[in-house]
Amino acid sequence: MADKSFFELNLENAQNRINSRTSETFFVSRDIPDVVEHLRKIKSENPDMTEEDMKKYLFEEIDSYAKTVFEITYVFSEYMEYISNNYLKSHSDKYKELSEEIKKDPNKWYELTYEECNTFDEYLSLYIFSLKKYLFDWILKDYYEETPENIANFDEIFSQNMGLISKQFFQEFYGLPEFSEVLTSQNLDRQKKIAKAKEFSNWFKIPHDKKAFFESAQLFIDGSFSFLKNDTPNLENVLKQDLAKSTEAIINNLESLGKLKPFIISHVSQLVSVGFPEFALPLCEGPHANLEYLSNLQNLSNKRIYSSLEDVVSVENLKKLLSINVLKSMPIENLLALNSFWSNRYIKVLESYSESMFAVRNFDLIHKVLNDEPIDINTDDITNMLIKMDTFYTPASLFLERQQRKIDIDSKKGPELELPSDDVESKIVRFSYEPFINLMRSRDGLEYKRAFSQILPNCQNDIGEDADWYIRLFNPIYSSYSLKDFSINSLIASIENSSNTFVNAGIILDRTPNGSLPSIIGIGIDAGLSSPIRIHTKKEVLIEFLKSLQGNAIIPIYAGADDFINPEKGNLLPIHIVTPLSDKLQKTLKKAGKSLEQYRNPNLVAHLGFLNPKCPPLHLCDPSSIKANKKKGTLAVKYIDLETGDIYIKSNDEYAKVSDDTYLGGDAKNEI
Amino acid sequence: MKFDKRIFSLNLQSKNYYFCIDMLRSEIISILSEKIKEKNPQFVYTTVRSLKNNCMKYLSESEQSIAIEIYNFSFSDNASEYELSRMMDLYKQVETLI
Numbered sequence: 179m180a181d182k183s184f185f186e187l188n189l190e191n192a193q194n195r196i197n198s199r200t201s202e203t204f205f206v207s208r209d210i211p212d213v214v215e216h217l218r219k220i221k222s223e224n225p226d227m228t229e230e231d232m233k234k235y236l237f238e239e240i241d242s243y244a245k246t247v248f249e250i251t252y253v254f255s256e257y258m259e260y261i262s263n264n265y266l267k268s269h270s271d272k273y274k275e276l277s278e279e280i281k282k283d284p285n286k287w288y289e290l291t292y293e294e295c296n297t298f299d300e301y302l303s304l305y306i307f308s309l310k311k312y313l314f315d316w317i318l319k320d321y322y323e324e325t326p327e328n329i330a331n332f333d334e335i336f337s338q339n340m341g342l343i344s345k346q347f348f349q350e351f352y353g354l355p356e357f358s359e360v361l362t363s364q365n366l367d368r369q370k371k372i373a374k375a376k377e378f379s380n381w382f383k384i385p386h387d388k389k390a391f392f393e394s395a396q397l398f399i400d401g402s403f404s405f406l407k408n409d410t411p412n413l414e415n416v417l418k419q420d421l422a423k424s425t426e427a428i429i430n431n432l433e434s435l436g437k438l439k440p441f442i443i444s445h446v447s448q449l450v451s452v453g454f455p456e457f458a459l460p461l462c463e464g465p466h467a468n469l470e471y472l473s474n475l476q477n478l479s480n481k482r483i484y485s486s487l488e489d490v491v492s493v494e495n496l497k498k499l500l501s502i503n504v505l506k507s508m509p510i511e512n513l514l515a516l517n518s519f520w521s522n523r524y525i526k527v528l529e530s531y532s533e534s535m536f537a538v539r540n541f542d543l544i545h546k547v548l549n550d551e552p553i554d555i556n557t558d559d560i561t562n563m564l565i566k567m568d569t570f571y572t573p574a575s576l577f578l579e580r581q582q583r584k585i586d587i588d589s590k591k592g593p594e595l596e597l598p599s600d601d602v603e604s605k606i607v608r609f610s611y612e613p614f615i616n617l618m619r620s621r622d623g624l625e626y627k628r629a630f631s632q633i634l635p636n637c638q639n640d641i642g643e644d645a646d647w648y649i650r651l652f653n654p655i656y657s658s659y660s661l662k663d664f665s666i667n668s669l670i671a672s673i674e675n676s677s678n679t680f681v682n683a684g685i686i687l688d689r690t691p692n693g694s695l696p697s698i699i700g701i702g703i704d705a706g707l708s709s710p711i712r713i714h715t716k717k718e719v720l721i722e723f724l725k726s727l728q729g730n731a732i733i734p735i736y737a738g739a740d741d742f743i744n745p746e747k748g749n750l751l752p753i754h755i756v757t758p759l760s761d762k763l764q765k766t767l768k769k770a771g772k773s774l775e776q777y778r779n780p781n782l783v784a785h786l787g788f789l790n791p792k793c794p795p796l797h798l799c800d801p802s803s804i805k806a807n808k809k810k811g812t813l814a815v816k817y818i819d820l821e822t823g824d825i826y827i828k829s830n831d832e833y834a835k836v837s838d839d840t841y842l843g844g845d846a847k848n849e850i
Numbered sequence: 851m852k853f854d855k856r857i858f859s860l861n862l863q864s865k866n867y868y869f870c871i872d873m874l875r876s877e878i879i880s881i882l883s884e885k886i887k888e889k890n891p892q893f894v895y896t897t898v899r900s901l902k903n904n905c906m907k908y909l910s911e912s913e914q915s916i917a918i919e920i921y922n923f924s925f926s927d928n929a930s931e932y933e934l935s936r937m938m939d940l941y942k943q944v945e946t947l948i
Contacts, residue, residue: 191936198932294903296896575918576911583906662925663899697868718872719898719924726896 185569185622189629192568196561203561206533210555212436213534217547232544240535240650243435243528246427247654247661248606250521253420254664255292257514260413261671262305267406276303277310277333277402284326291586293664298671298727309409310402317347333401344398352391354378361398371399414510421513422505428517428524429500433493437527442491445754447483450475452751453778454770457708457786460499460762463492499757508758511672511679515705518665518713519756525658532651536567539647540637562633569626570618570648577614577649578656585609611649618645666715669703670723673734680705681791682798682813684734685720685820686712686750695823700750702736706789708757710742712750721820731820732833737798737813741785745778759789853877867930874937875920881944882917885909898924913947916940 182190196202220235221227227235266273280287280303287307295301310332314324321343322328322335336343345358360366360374375395382388396404432438446458455472462472467490475483498504505513537555538544540563546553585607618626619642630639673683686700699720703711721731742751759767767787774780784795791813796804799811817826817833826833853873861869882905883895889908895901898921905917919940923933 191939194935195928195932198929294900296900572915572919575922576915579902579906579914579918659922659925660899663921697872716924718875722897 183622183625184573185625185629188569188572188622189565191572192565195568195571196564199564202533202564203557205530206537206560206564207555207557209530209534210537210553210560213538214543214547214553217538217543221547227548229544229548232548236535236538236544237650243431243531244650244654245606246424246431246524247521247528247657249420249427250424250517251657251661251664253417253424253517254668256413256417256420257510257668258292258295258301258671259305259308260417260510261675262302263406263409263413265675266302266306266403267410270403272302273306273403273406276306277330279303280307281327281330284330287330288326291589293586293660296726306402309405313397313402313405317343320346336398336401340398347394347398351394352382354381354391357395361395368399372396375399417510418506418508418513421510421517422502425500425505425513425517425520426502428520429497432520432524432527433497435527435531438493438496439491441523441754442493442496443484443487444752446472446487446491447475447480448751448754450483451480452745452782454783454786456766456770457763459766460760461492461495462490463495464490466490467492496755496757499760504758504760509679509706512705512707512758514668514672515680515703515711516707516756516758518669519711519753521661521665522713525655525661528658529655532655533564533567535651536647537563539644540566540634542638559634559636562630563637566630566634566639566644567648569622570645570652573618574614574649574652575656577617578653581609611646614649615642615645618642662715666701666713666720667723669701669711669713670720670733671727673703674728681788681794682737684736685818686739687735687818688739693823695818695820699820700736700739702739704785704788706759708759708763709753709755709786710736711756712753717820724820732817732826733820735816735818735825737815738781738785738788738795741779741781741797764789867934871930871934871937874934874941875923878916878920878937878941878944881948882909882913882920885913885947912943916943 217232220232224231224235276299284307287304290300290304292301292304295304307329311324311329313336314322314329314332318328318332318335321339328335341358341362344361345355348357349355357375357378360371360378363371366374372395375392378395379388379392382391393405393408397408429438432441442461446455446461449455449458450472453476455476456469458472459467459469471490475486478486505516508516537560541553541555541559543553545551589607623641626641626644627639630637673680680703682702682704684702686702688696688700690696695717697717698714699717700712700714701720705711720733724731724733739750743749744751757763767783767789770777770783771787774784777783781795781797784797788795788798793810794813796808796811798813800814801811803814804811815828816836817828818824819826825836827836828834858870858873861873879895879898879901882901883893886893886901886904886908890904893904902917902921905914909917919936923936928936
């Protein structure tokens with residue numbers, strides 16, 4: 179039997195994939211009327227629009243939604259720089275060790291990107307190399323050629339030429355070439371040089387200039403390590419800016435896609451159902467935005483609650499809770515967790531959007547809307563359309579991956595951005611889709627036309643045009659796989675390195691009936707937000723991350739996952755929206771915490787109020803730690819080795835194995 | 851660890867699909883890692899991302915496609931039956947590379 183062609187293999191794979199996704203056809207058929215309405219709205223606002231105009235309009239719309247995904251993906255490398263900087267500041271020995279290591283193969287560090295790093299030491303080494311490169315460009319580039327070897331040996335070259343370089347530097351930047359004599363003096367030890375630097379800095383009246391001089395002096399006295407603390411505010415500012423802007427862009431896009439209101443209604447409805455309606459009030463507006471109205475909804479059916487909230491919830495209020503100024507004031511790890519939640523939410527919406535937009539192309543909806551023709555699409559045709567769409571999946575993935583590699587290689591050759599830019603366009607690299615379209619046309623065109631002329635006879639089935647639509651829609655979806663990878667990596671790195679930021683974080687422990695861990699694992703994080711963050715990932719992937727970061731697969735167990743179990747259905751309550759905690763929300767939690775007995779789900783309410791690591795809810799405390807007054811205790815933190823399933827506690831920074839049958843509950847598959 | 855087809859079959863019959871998926875995943879990764887080492891002896895498998903990046907750098911188009919699909923599976927939601935079926939297809943493809 180002859181080998182199958184590429185198209186035949188892709189078609190077979192697409193049929194299997196779509197047939198396994200039993201709900202997908204339903205969701206697309208549900209969304210198509212909204213899409214048609216959207217096209218009609220565009221038409222009414224642009225009465226003279228041609229088909230080509232509307233296609234161009236939609237391509238611009240697709241592009242704007244896609245940009246938001248690309249905006250998020252470069253946050254990862256910024257975050258790893260930030261973590262590396264924080265870690266190295268308090269681990270000078272590690273800085274010294276890795277500074278020696280990078281000299282053994284400087285070319286490797288010159289070419290590597292954060293996305294290619296595999297271990298925590300590699301992230302740290304790349305950061306050290308990048309820092310030395312920055313300092314080399316600032317101080318040494320007029321004297322030495324910029325090579326990987328010279329960059330790796332920055333400190334040695336620097337100290338060997340201290341006299342010449344310092345004289346020139348302090349003349350150029352501060353008008354004080356005589357400070358060079360202090361730096362090169364054999365009679366002054368480090369402490370005395372520092373003291374002299376302080377004296378010299380007093381020549382400057384403006385505090386900013388005084389600080390800048392002293393920091394420069396420290397760099398010359400102590401070498402590149404001293405510059406770590408100077409880099410911290412730069413890294414924090416850029417990261418916060420980018421995380422905040424990315425989150426804001428996601429919220430705006432979700433609003434224009436018409437998704438925010440349904441999310442808020444689901445969220446408020448859920449709070450009403452679990453008996454904590456006051457926590458939903460900040461998201462309500464108008465005459466019914468009061469506790470009495472919401473409380474009276476409690477005994478209604480979900481459908482009735484939902485319809486009763488249509489005119490009560492406020493998208494504007496949600497946007498205020500997520501305004502850029504609020505976001506920028508958050509601690510970085512909390513902002514990262516918040517951004518992870520909304521990114522995940524956004525990608526799911528974008529996946530549905532891409533299928534609906536492909537339906538626009540496939541069923542010629544632009545033509546039909548512009549000509550007021552009837553639109554009637556049966557579910558079989560939708561399923562076949564999804565199969566058609568999916569035949570592009572494998573070749574498109576390969577094409578996009580190769581483009582990403584080219585971009586990574588080229589970005590290493592070109593000049594680095596000297597200043598952070600607010601414009602996402604400056605951070606995106608655009609490339610042509612023509613090679614992909616041409617490949618599809620030349621390789622699969624005839625087979626494609628033949629196959630789909632039988633399956634979808636009323637569609638144009640032009641592979642070139644279909645491929646053009648597909649690749650534009652799929653590009654951000656493809657990026658989202660990396661986004662999830664980086665997002666999990668960053669959050670795990672945060673959990674392992676920032677134990678003071680998240681009051682409670684780790685895996686949601688859920689054992690299969692035979693006692694082993696499931697293949698899909700949930701990660702829960704209490705990040706000082708209006709709700710926990712939950713992300714699920716494959717156990718094997720998580721084990722790989724952990725071992726590459728820290729050499730073992732031990733991770734904390736998230737305490738209190740049971741608090742969020744739906745009392746009626748027994749599964750985890752889904753999380754519809756997450757926001758920072760405004761003053762009003764914090765007050766509500768504080769007040770509720772004083773009289774938990776009045777609530778139907780006191781543990782849930784207490785858990786939402788868990789904001790201070792020193793004040794965990796009593797039901798989450800280690801019983802032996804609860805003080806005599808029964809008001810305070812310490813969180814019962816346990817750990818699990820994902821490879822063996824063994825449970826541990828930490829004692830004097832060492833892991834001690836415990837035998838523990840505690841079922842901490844939660845359905846790990848029911849993710850955000 | 852050599853791929854034990856007997857254990858695989860037993861778990862397949864018991865419908866332990868995720869267990870079977872993990873077995874296939876490990877085996878495919880192992881085969882691709884060996885192929886990479888032929889071109890880059892220093893390669894050591896750490897994460898599926900590093901596998902994908904190295905496949906893109908050193909291996910052929912068909913091997914790259916397999917690595918990309920393994921990577922995408924790691925970060926996307928799929929029905930277990932489909933993922934298992936696809937993993938079996940991919941395993942058959944890499945077997946021909948040995």
